Amino acid sequence: MAGLWAQRYPPAQAKFKSSLLLVHGLWSGAWCWQSWATHFCNLGWDVVAIDLRRRLPQPLTGSPAGLSFDDCVRDLRQIIRSFSTPPALVAMDLGALMALKALEESEASTLILVSPSPPANLETAQSRRLRLLWLKYRLLVLLRRPCRIDEKDFRANFLAPLPENLQTTIARQTVAESSALVREFFAPSVTLKPGLLTCPLLIVGGSDDLLTPAATSNEIAQWLGGEFREYKGQGHWLIEQDGENIARDIHRWIIRQLGEKILLADFS
Numbered sequence: 001m002a003g004l005w006a007q008r009y010p011p012a013q014a015k016f017k018s019s020l021l022l023v024h025g026l027w028s029g030a031w032c033w034q035s036w037a038t039h040f041c042n043l044g045w046d047v048v049a050i051d052l053r054r055r056l057p058q059p060l061t062g063s064p065a066g067l068s069f070d071d072c073v074r075d076l077r078q079i080i081r082s083f084s085t086p087p088a089l090v091a092m093d094l095g096a097l098m099a100l101k102a103l104e105e106s107e108a109s110t111l112i113l114v115s116p117s118p119p120a121n122l123e124t125a126q127s128r129r130l131r132l133l134w135l136k137y138r139l140l141v142l143l144r145r146p147c148r149i150d151e152k153d154f155r156a157n158f159l160a161p162l163p164e165n166l167q168t169t170i171a172r173q174t175v176a177e178s179s180a181l182v183r184e185f186f187a188p189s190v191t192l193k194p195g196l197l198t199c200p201l202l203i204v205g206g207s208d209d210l211l212t213p214a215a216t217s218n219e220i221a222q223w224l225g226g227e228f229r230e231y232k233g234q235g236h237w238l239i240e241q242d243g244e245n246i247a248r249d250i251h252r253w254i255i256r257q258l259g260e261k262i263l264l265a266d267f268s
Helices: 030-042 069-082 093-102 128-142 151-159 164-171 179-186 214-224 243-262
Strands: 006-009 020-023 047-050 088-092 110-114 201-206 227-231
Touching: 006 030, 020 030, 020 069, 020 093, 030 047, 030 243, 069 093, 069 179, 088 093, 093 110, 093 179, 110 243, 128 151, 128 179, 151 164, 201 214, 201 243, 214 227, 227 243
Parallel strands: 020 047, 020 088, 088 110, 110 201, 201 227
Antiparallel strands: 006 047
């Protein structure tokens, strides 16, 4: 799609005019959405999970070096515009900030942000864990080299409190990341114009998120005029543990926001 790889999960019986577009965050790819994508397609959604540039083996897509935040936003805008009906957009951590920036010049039917990264012009305190990780990886980022996070750091910060076996499975799929994107995650420079967001917004966050605390996610929701939902006992990686229940909550929220106009004729 628009020159990017994507994984599609077609529904057994399509129910909705809009597709569901999933955008991953740092050090991951479309693979991270498998659990949620399966739940959503079982509910009747045509689901598309994209891979941002250079997620696949390097002989196919090249090194992540040089990939900028603006590159990703341009790609995402092209993908959003390729749908005949504006998609329902779900995006995670830095992918959430990309989605917000993309929607300043494109349109979605609804926007759901998962553990979102805040923009530079929202004055909110960074978590201690985020500051410590920035200190550790700052030199590598400043050298503008592809940045791979240590498995121990990824497990302790992104994947807590998931079970150990699940953490192992997820952490082993992480990829090297563009230093420009890593810098944007730890020391954001991107600003947003909140008045340009025209679609309904839901932000979901975990009470135990060590990187984007629930209070920060709530601040982002209030600043953008959206709704926030906190999930007790959940960390940054909301898309696995209790994933089916959260996915169903998101599904019901979309239906409430859009009503019958989102349904295909056979289900109206």
